[in-house]
Amino acid sequence: MKKVIHAFRGLVLAVTNIRVFPLHRFRGKRIAVVGPASSAFNTGKGAYIDGFDIVVRVNKSALTVDTGKHAVDIGARTDVLFHCFLENMHSGGGKLDFEMYKRQGIQDVINPRYEWTGLRNSFNFYKKYLAPQRTYVLSHKLYADIDRSLGQYRPTTGYSALCALLESDFSELYITGFTFFKTAYGDGYRDDMQQAQQARDFMISVGLHNPDKEYEEFKKRLARHPGKNVQLDAGLRAILSTQ
Template sequence: MSFKIYVNAVKGLFLTLANVKMFPASVLTNKRIAIVGPASSAYGTGKGDYIDGFDLVVRINKAALLMRDKRSPEDIGTKTDILFHSFFENEYSGGGPLDLELYERLGIKYLVNPIPTYFGHRVSFNFYKKYLRSYPVYTLPLPPYLREVKQFGKFRPTTGFCALKYLLESDFKELYIGGFTFFQTAYGDGYRDEMKSKEATQQYINKMQIHNPDIEFTEFVRIYVENRNKNVVLDEALRELVSQKIAE
């Protein structure tokens, strides 16, 4: 290890210890929240103004790039308050570049790495070691995560699933969920354009062997049913999928 690499690693460690914080659950309390995923079901809806009207808008991974390029604001809106990111920056399977200047321009208040294990802290450390910036990164509580991942076996929950679970179990006033179909449809325009069909999306999942959409969807429906007493609004595509699953 060269001296510069060693120094950057030490700086990265101190930045990690100083800047990684627990996401403040109180931010969500009694708020109207919209979470918008990357599925094609979010498009052609005309819900942009509706989404921007929520107190908080939550997005996933490469969504900030869509906001930067002003992709379909009439459908997915323009506002982002909270960004959940995998902290893997590759375009194909990760969350895209961690562009802090862009996040500041977009008014993103909370950057969340939702994996609270050693694995998650390691990728946060890699972020600080690379960028050497004092920038807050938020994580989620460990015990609920550990209880949940027992259902996943060798697979890892997606960033989107972690966000959905955390939001559904929070004390919100209203929660709108759009643009999530658990890989049963294609991605929306501009997100992963190499996967513009359901078949291409399934091939990607089979190739990566990291996530299991069937487990995720089963767990999502379970958590959704457990929280049905809350004011949760699903978009049309997800509402239909959930209804079919419950009817099985």
């Protein structure tokens, strides 16, 4: 009976606290989205990133930022965090630590997946912590479009974040730290994978994602928005110019 009551309380908290993220918040904003790939590191662009109106990161990036070790490259600010709501440190997004998020100034935490398994992950958070914490999902229409673009494969959190941002009405979007597993992770994210092939093999071994398909679809989405002010870091520009 206690488990049933606990689960019911978690369900009530989920229903009352999960909202669709209002994408219009990005309208007219200069946005930097920072992924965990090595292309965001050894750049000296930390202050540049922190100068944007909104800084977006994904999954365990908040843990990397919290160490303060790489602020000179990846900055120290986070305003919006896209998180898969799976707390596994190895294959998931790491602990959902809202005290840390508050300390960092993170305003919004988004689980992009507006479908059964994604909503179940969010429910599990509320059931576990019984916290009256506002969290977000992408709209059903937007996530369905992102999901449909990959066919049988599930979108990664990073790909979902990129797609959602590209659909928003920003004034500038700077993308760094996303190489679609064609390079290694940056320091402090998954340090047991220091080679590009290790990161790629890991993602493929999970069996849910297809980094090559995401890369091809990302290129198509970029082409759909030729008039938008999208700036890419040197690593992603190099990849796009050669593949």
